[in-house]
Amino acid sequence: MMTAIARLFRTRTGQARLGSIATMVVLLIGAVFILIPFFWMISTSLKKAGDVYIAPPQWIPADPQWENYVTAVTRLNYGVHATNTAIIVVFVMIGTLFSSSFAAYGFSRLRAPGRDAIFMVLLGTMMLPGAVTLVPTYLMFNSIGWVNTFLPMIVPAFFGNAFFVFLTRQFYITIPKELEESAMMDGATVYQIWWYIMLPLSGPILATIAVFTFVATYNDFFTPLIYISDESKRTIAVALTYFQGSPRIGPQMHLLMAAVTMSIVPPILLFIAAQRYFVRGIVMTGIKG
């Protein structure tokens, strides 16, 4: 036994193995810190109202109250807010996917004076703080009567997102032109080529954009906060903040945590289902950025 341990410290492979074990231990401790908040959230969501504010707390509720979730759904009108969120997310995804791939085709395949200058301006806007355009944009939507509708969230998605146009353009540049050239010989228009040739080849990049758009739109708090005032039009993100009760201590923390738990389920499911797209998207930006 002792000699085995001594060998671990002395030999090269032994040291490498020790290194791996140490790394694993550090990573596992870190992972526990990442996961504790989630555990705490679920634990609170299953407690009785009277068991929430006790110290020391119960980590695992003795008698899990699953009906807290039912109560939270009814009290918060969760169905209405989930529907609002879903409508916005779906239209924003359609708009973003269309505008990214449509514009990217122009930027990557067709030549025109000023094209690259426009592209550079577009890239520059990625660094622009949103605050600068905030007030005039709000006033514009207000003057055309769009405040308190979903349109300020949805319509801009149809006019391109700099980052996604950039990603798609980089992707299109890597696709060989032969297919398009032969279609061109057969008399196809550029619009047909975009629709029948480029789009079907765009699966991976569109999936990447779709998952990022879903997460960003679903989690967006600021835009619906400033544009929506009717309770019945609030998204989940905004509705949650009205559920938190008094600013000091939410009096119904168990219900609030049940609602929060439900609210993070869709992005987590998407993340589990589409993990590789998240990673791929990041890798592309990391390397090319």
Next chain:
Amino acid sequence: MVQKSGTIDARRLGKRERREAMHAYVFMSPVIIGLLVFTLGPIIVSLFLSFSNYNLLNDPKWIGVDNYVKMYGERLFWQSLRVSAIYSIVSVPLGMTIALFLALLLNRTMRGIYTLRAIYYLPTVISGVGVAMLWRWIFNGQYGVINTLLRNVGVKGPNWLLDENYALIALIITSVWGVGGTMLIFLAGLQGIPVEINEAAEIDGAGKWGQFRYITLPMISHVTFFNLVLGIIGALQVFTDAYVITNGGPNNATLFIAVYLYRHAFQFLNFGYAAALAWVLFIIVMVLTLLVFRSSPLWVFYEQERQEK
């Protein structure tokens, strides 16, 4: 493309080029309209508004630099700058260091490594109001999980969110929890380093630290640059956490610029003053970004340069 040009053919080519350009503009039109209507137009209008007084009820009134003068004398404006500055100066380097450290540990092949990477990235996917509310509960002075853990090791934790000395620290801790995105970008950078370089260095007797300092760091410096620029821009615009977790308090200890701006625009309807604030923020972000870009030749090492040498 196949033209061997004579004069007539050249004119035809011109026509074809014109048609190609026309199609190009059609494809680019959503982006061009979007740039004009949602970006460039509003930037100009907001500059104009920043020199005016406007509250939706009457027409904007030109008041020159009054908004900027008022801002200069406003204690809360300086407080918001201070809060955002402290937050950025601490959270960006801290987050990047932890992200790089994690990326180095996660950049190996072993069982369960993909699950671990996914766990560290998870907070990035669900960032938002729900998580911000979860943090409020975690930082609760009496019943929160942090102070419970501290109590277990014999430390009496502060009343985080109600104590002006600790509220900003609490927000910095929440930002560190979400370093997964930065970590993944570092990881991508690390995976771009050819294994042979480290192997060669090891044969030449370079230690682990030497390899990290003289190979890894320079080889990922472009990724560090990318993370730094994004980190600064993001940190200066924090809103949701500050609004939901502390709402700028206690005693303005977490009054970030974005929260201050939100109040003036959408609670006090001081649209002119809010636009002036936005322009100050814009200029700060531009200057900082420019400084980082200017400094980059000193510490960012690009692939092309290496090949040219």
